[in-house]
Every structure is written in C-alpha cells, then in structure tokens.
Amino acid sequence: MNNIGRNSFDIGYLDTLAAGDSPLHRLDPRAKVITTLAFIVAVVSFDKYALEAMAPFFIYPVVLISVGGLPAGYLFRKALFILPLAVLIGIFNPLIDRQILVQIGPIGISGGWISFLSIICRFILTVTAAFILVSLTGFNAVCSSLLKFGVPKPFVIQLLFFYRYLFVLTDETERMARARSLRAFNSAAMDFKTFTSLVGNLLLRTLDRAERIYRAMRCRGFDGDIRIIGSIKTSWRDIVFTSGWVLVFVFFRYSNIPLRLGTLVTGFLK
Amino acid sequence: MHMADALISPAVGGAMWAVTAGLIAYSAKKVRDEADERKVPLMGVLGAFIFAAQMINFSIPATGSSGHLGGGMILAILLGPYAAFLVMASVLIVQALFFADGGLLALGCNIINLGFFPCFIAYPLIYRKIVRGNPTQLKIMFGSLVAAIISLQLGAFGVVIKTVFSGISELPFKTFLFLMQPIHLAIGAVEGLVTAAVVAFVWKARPEILNAAENSIPIARVDMKKVLLGLVVAAAVAGGVLSWFASSYPDGLEWAMFKTSGKEELESHDNVHVSLAGIQEKTAFLPDYGFKKSGAEAVPETEAGVSWPAVDSGTSVSGLVGGALTLLIALLIGLGLKRL
Numbered sequence: 373m374n375n376i377g378r379n380s381f382d383i384g385y386l387d388t389l390a391a392g393d394s395p396l397h398r399l400d401p402r403a404k405v406i407t408t409l410a411f412i413v414a415v416v417s418f419d420k421y422a423l424e425a426m427a428p429f430f431i432y433p434v435v436l437i438s439v440g441g442l443p444a445g446y447l448f449r450k451a452l453f454i455l456p457l458a459v460l461i462g463i464f465n466p467l468i469d470r471q472i473l474v475q476i477g478p479i480g481i482s483g484g485w486i487s488f489l490s491i492i493c494r495f496i497l498t499v500t501a502a503f504i505l506v507s508l509t510g511f512n513a514v515c516s517s518l519l520k521f522g523v524p525k526p527f528v529i530q531l532l533f534f535y536r537y538l539f540v541l542t543d544e545t546e547r548m549a550r551a552r553s554l555r556a557f558n559s560a561a562m563d564f565k566t567f568t569s570l571v572g573n574l575l576l577r578t579l580d581r582a583e584r585i586y587r588a589m590r591c592r593g594f595d596g597d598i599r600i601i602g603s604i605k606t607s608w609r610d611i612v613f614t615s616g617w618v619l620v621f622v623f624f625r626y627s628n629i630p631l632r633l634g635t636l637v638t639g640f641l642k
Numbered sequence: 643m644h645m646a647d648a649l650i651s652p653a654v655g656g657a658m659w660a661v662t663a664g665l666i667a668y669s670a671k672k673v674r675d676e677a678d679e680r681k682v683p684l685m686g687v688l689g690a691f692i693f694a695a696q697m698i699n700f701s702i703p704a705t706g707s708s709g710h711l712g713g714g715m716i717l718a719i720l721l722g723p724y725a726a727f728l729v730m731a732s733v734l735i736v737q738a739l740f741f742a743d744g745g746l747l748a749l750g751c752n753i754i755n756l757g758f759f760p761c762f763i764a765y766p767l768i769y770r771k772i773v774r775g776n777p778t779q780l781k782i783m784f785g786s787l788v789a790a791i792i793s794l795q796l797g798a799f800g801v802v803i804k805t806v807f808s809g810i811s812e813l814p815f816k817t818f819l820f821l822m823q824p825i826h827l828a829i830g831a832v833e834g835l836v837t838a839a840v841v842a843f844v845w846k847a848r849p850e851i852l853n854a855a856e857n858s859i860p861i862a863r864v865d866m867k868k869v870l871l872g873l874v875v876a877a878a879v880a881g882g883v884l885s886w887f888a889s890s891y892p893d894g895l896e897w898a899m900f901k902t903s904g905k906e907e908l909e910s911h912d913n914v915h916v917s918l919a920g921i922q923e924k925t926a927f928l929p930d931y932g933f934k935k936s937g938a939e940a941v942p943e944t945e946a947g948v949s950w951p952a953v954d955s956g957t958s959v960s961g962l963v964g965g966a967l968t969l970l971i972a973l974l975i976g977l978g979l980k981r982l
Contacts, residue, residue: 382740382741383736383740386740408746409746409747412647412745412746412747413652413655413656413747415647416647416648416650416651416652416655416747417651417652420809420810423961423962423965424961424962424964424965424968425961425965426965427964427965427966427968427969427972428968428972430968430969430972430973431971431972431975434972434973434975434976435975435976435979437976438976438977438979438980439979444976450742451742454741454742454743457644457646458646458648458649461649461805461811461813462648462649462811464811464812464813465811465812467812468812468813468814469812474959474962476959476962484812487810487812491648491649491810491811492648494647494648494810495646495647495648498646498647498648498745498746498747499646499647499742499745501746502738502739502742502745502746503742505739506739506740511736511739511740514739523666524666524667524670524671524674525670526670526673526674526682526728527666527669527670527728527731527732529682529686530685530686530689530728530729530732531732531735531736532686533682533683533685533686533687533689534685534686534689534690534693534729534732534733534736535736536686537686537687537689537690538689538690538693538694538736540690541687541690541691541693541694542690542693542694542697544694545694545695545697545698549697549698561700561701562698562699562700562701563700563701564700564702564835564839566700567698567699567700567836568836568839568840568843569843570698571695571698571711571836571840571843572839572840572843572844572847574691574694574695575691575695575840575843575844576844576847576848578687578688578690578691579684579688579848579851581687582680582683582684582686582687582688583680585683585687586679586680586682586683586684589682589683594679594682595679596677596679596682598682628961629964629968630961630964630965630967630968631960631961631964632964633963633964633967633968634959634960634961634962634963634964634965634967635960635964637960637963637964637967638959638960638963
C-alpha cells in the first residue's frame with residue numbers, strides 16, 4: 373500500500389512548495405492561473421507535426437522553476453511517471469502514419485514519428501505547467517482566485533472542503549489498508565469481498581464524519597453560508613508578469629525561432 | 643479514461659470548458675436552491691472518500707489486473723445528480739492539478755466524460771427508472787450495475803469523439819471506437835459490480851442512509867430538456883467561435899474537422915483499410931500533408947534521399963538543429979537564473 377502513502381505525500385509536498393517564498397510565489401494567484409492557461413492553449417494549438425517550433429516554450433517552465441526555486445528533478449520525475457499514458461495513445465501515430473516527412477541522409481523519418489514526438493513534447497510542457505502552477509500558488513489560493521473569476525461559491529466551497537478532508541480520508545484509508553495487509557501476511561492482492569467491506573466501512577465512517585463535522589459547524593454558528601476571507605491584491609508586477617509572458621507566447625507561437633536559428637547555423641556550416 | 647492536454651485541440655477543449663462551466667453554474671444554483679446545509683460538509687467529505695477509495699485496488703481473479711471504485715455513480719446515488727456533479731468536478735480538478743491525471747485544458751472533456759454521463763444521463767434515466775422510489779437490495783444492485791456500465795460506455799465514446807475531433811492522434815474513428823468500447827465494457831462491468839456491492843453493503847448496514855438520500859433528492863425536477871439544450875447551445879457557440887479563430891490562423895490549426903479530418907477519416911476507411919494488424923501506407927493522405935513541412939519549396943520526392951542535406955528536407959533539418967539549440971539555450975537560461 374505504498375501507493376496511498378505516496379499519493380498523500382505528493383499532495384502535501386506540492387503544498388509545502390507553495391508555502392515557499394519567491395517573487396513568483398508572491399504574485400497574485402489570478403495572474404498565474406491566466407498565464408498557465410495561456411501557455412497551455414499556445415502549446416496545444418500547434419499543428420500536429422510541429423516539433424522544433426515548440427522548443428522555445430521550454431523556456432517558460434525552466435525560468436519559473438529556477439526563479440521559484442522549485443525542485444526540477446522532482447517535477448520532472450512526476451511528469452515522467454504519467455508519461456506512459458501519452459505514449460500509449462501516441463504510439464499509434466508512427467504505426468498508422470508512415471509517410472516520410474523528413475529525410476536525414478539515408479534515414480527517413482515518418483510523419484507518424486514526428487507527430488508522436490510532438491505529442492510527447494506537448495505532454496511534458498502542459499503537465500509541468502500545471503505542476504508549476506500548484507507548487508507556486510497552492511490549492512487554496514487557486515480556489516480563491518476561482519471565486520474572483522466568478523465561479524459559483526457553492527462549487528468553490530466544495531473544492532475547499534474536499535481539499536481539506538482529502539488528507540484526513542487518505543490517512544484513514546491508508547490505516548485501513550495497512551491493517552488488512554498486516555493481517556493478510558502482506559499478501560498484495562485483495563479479494564473482492566474484502567474490498568467491498570473495506571470500502572463500504574470507509575463509506576459509513578465517512579458519512580458519520582460528515583455528520584460530526586456538520587454538528588461541529590452548527591455549534592460554531594454555521595448558517596448555511598461560508599464566508600471566505602479574500603485579500604488578493606493585484607499590483608503592477610502581476611500585470612507585467614501575465615502580459616509579458618502572453619506576449620512571449622504569441623511571439624514564440626508565430627515566429628518559428630528554432631527554424632531560423634537552425635537555417636542560420638546549417639547555412640554557416642555549408 | 644482521463645484525457646490529456648497533449649491529445650486535444652484548443653477548440654475541443656474550449657468548447658467542453660464552456661459546457662462544463664454552464665453545468666457547474668446550473669448545478670451550483672440547484673444545490674443552493676435545495677438549501678440543505680447538511681450537504682455542504684457531506685459533499686466535501688464524500689469527494690475525499692471517492693479520491694481515497696480509488697487508491698484501494700482489488701485483484702480480479704484469473705486476469706492479473708485489478709479494479710477500483712468508480713466515482714460518479716455512487717455519488718449520484720448518495721447525493722443526487724447536481725451535488726454529485728459538483729463533487730465529481732472537484733475531484734477531477736484536484737487530480738488534474740496534483741497528479742496530471744487529465745490536463746487542465748482537457749478538464750472540461752474529463753468532467754463531461756466522468757461527471758456528466760453518470761450524474762445526468764445514467765443516474766436519472768437508468769438507475770432511478772430501475773429503483774423507482776422503493777429500493778430493494780436486488781433493484782439497487784441491478785440498477786447500479788447497469789447504470790455504471792452505460793455511463794462508462796458513454797464516457798469511452800466521449801473520449802473517442804473528442805480525440806478524433808481534435809485530430810492530434812492518428813487513430814481513425816472506427817479503429818479507436820472498436821478498441822475503446824469493448825475494453826470499457828469490461829471495465830464498466832467491474833466498476834458496476836463494485837458500485838453495486840458497496841451500495842448493497844451500505845443498504846444492509848444502514849438502510850436509512852439510502853432511504854434518506856432517495857427521499858431528499860427532488861429528482862422529478864431534473865429538467866433534462868433544459869440541461870441538454872443548454873449544452874448543445876454552449877458547445878455550438880464555443881466550438882463555432884473557436885473554430886473560426888482556428889481556421890483564420892495562417893497555418894491552420896488542423897481542426898476544421900468537417901473539411902479535412904472528417905474527410906480524411908472516411909477516406910482512410912474506404913480506400914486503405916487501416917487496421918491495427920496490417921498497417922499500410924496511407925496514400926490517400928499524401929496530397930494533404932506530404933509537402934506541409936517543406937512549404938513553398940516543394941521538390942519531387944525522388945531527390946530527397948540523394949544529397950545531404952537533402953533539398954526537400956533542408957528546412958526540417960534546420961528545424962531539428964534549431965530546436966536542439968533552443969532547448970540548450972532554455973536550459974542555460976535556467977541555470978543562469980539559478981546562479982543569481
């Protein structure tokens with residue numbers, strides 16, 4: 373049951389990173405949310421055979437990771453951990469699309485391989501952008517920015533509540549799974565019957581817990597409305613950050629810098 | 643089942659975001675109107691329960707694979723469609739942000755696939771119809787089994803449609819469909835059995851919980867017509883606006899699904915018989931993108947392999963060299979900033 377422990381560790385660790393202090397941490401969460409979305413849209417909007425044109429976009433995660441003092445190795449491993457999913461779907465491209473697009477000496481590279489690599493690049497870029505957003509901002513700040521963006525309050529409250537009890541429930545689940553595993557002489561496999569009663573019991577405990585929380589809230593004056601203290605202020609830094617990056621993304625998106633650079637270099641070599 | 647950003651186009655992602663935003667606003671309003679303050683903590687904790695319970699796996703005998711609890715159906719049974727939809731959306735947001743289980747742009751797609759179908763289609767149209775207000779153990783088990791299977795089939799179909807419309811993956815519609823649906827029939831059956839077993843467990847231990855859920859859900863007021871109409875309008879508007887943007891880009895965003903990819907898909911089925919086992923050259927695709935990379939300086943193919951660097955691929959080689967250089971520069975910038 374290492375799996376469960378690792379998951380809750382992961383969430384906790386990203387939140388610990390968000391508690392750090394750097395010029396990027398101090399930015400308005402809204403600025404970071406908008407910039408991240410702009411980045412993802414710019415990357416995803418590339419033609420499916422785009423490969424080298426995407427390279428400049430790696431500057432964004434690299435700059436944010438180094439300025440924000442984030443652990444690059446950890447984020448990279450986290451992205452690699454889910455890479456098999458992208459490979460699973462992308463791997464059909466080289467099988468189906470075998471039209472040669474690039475000829476380097478005797479080796480022909482098919483369009484399928486180009487679009488496959490393009491998928492992998494997109495994947496790494498979009499996934500790290502999301503991780504960077506949470507580890508520079510923290511989940512609660514992202515939620516309060518959602519409220520400012522006009523997301524309905526019941527939903528924001530749901531997000532905050534869910535996040536708050538995530539750790540509690542994951543811990544409880546881990547304890548239950550560990551208890552079973554100890555009594556089953558560490559056998560990894562769980563049969564269906566055990567599974568059902570384990571999950572069923574967890575559900576009953578959860579429902580009881582919800583009732584206890586509700587009563588505790590009532591005792592403290594809960595009247596159906598939750599007030600969120602929102603003290604987000606936008607400064608000129610946030611505007612510069614967001615508009616600067618968006619301009620950079622637009623520039624990268626429409627001018628194929630690597631191609632020009634490459635033409636320059638290969639032309640020089642000739 | 644979770645779709646990633648890498649495989650969808652901005653138009654599809656944006657359209658699904660718009661639809662999801664509408665559904666969240668509508669569900670939030672409904673939940674607020676219900677004015678059941680007990681539900682505020684209940685929804686949050688149940689979301690955490692789904693998240694945690696999905697980490698427990700059981701082994702499926704004789705297959706070597708394992709299964710876990712699906713989310714949407716059990717939430718809908720305990721909370722009703724609107725609250726369940728909000729909970730499911732919140733679970734998917736956290737999974738996207740912390741585990742990259744589905745991307746941020748693909749969030750709308752995933753919420754539709756895994757939240758909308760179980761909560762707004764399978765639950766009211768199948769589970770409720772089978773249980774019909776007077777739950778018995780058999781009805782509950784049968785209802786949750788069937789509803790879970792159907793909602794997963796719909797979700798898998800949603801994945802196929804959205805992937806094909808995005809045009810990033812090369813998989814043709816039919817092949818992908820025949821790949822996805824049977825796999826998800828099996829997954830759906832397992833998920834359905836799990837849901838049925840857990841709901842039955844709760845029914846046996848504490849029947850009043852399900853009875854209370856059954857009575858408190860004002861299901862008669864689920865106005866499917868309104869929901870569906872809103873969905874279609876939102877998708878059409880968002881898709882239309884975004885595709886207009888897309889097609890006005892100089893290099894084309896490979897979307898224009900009805901003009902290019904839609905046609906491509908059909909041709910590939912009729913002429914070439916693309917199958918997973920016998921892979922063939924897609925000659926029908928040649929005129930479409932054969933010279934896309936080389937652009938204006940389209941040179942006959944035969945010359946391509948002869949000289950180094952080949953005339954045809956000149957731009958491509960430059961591209962690769964330039965791409966590698968740019969990556970190197972990016973890395974150096976990062977290292978430089980770290981030193982500061």
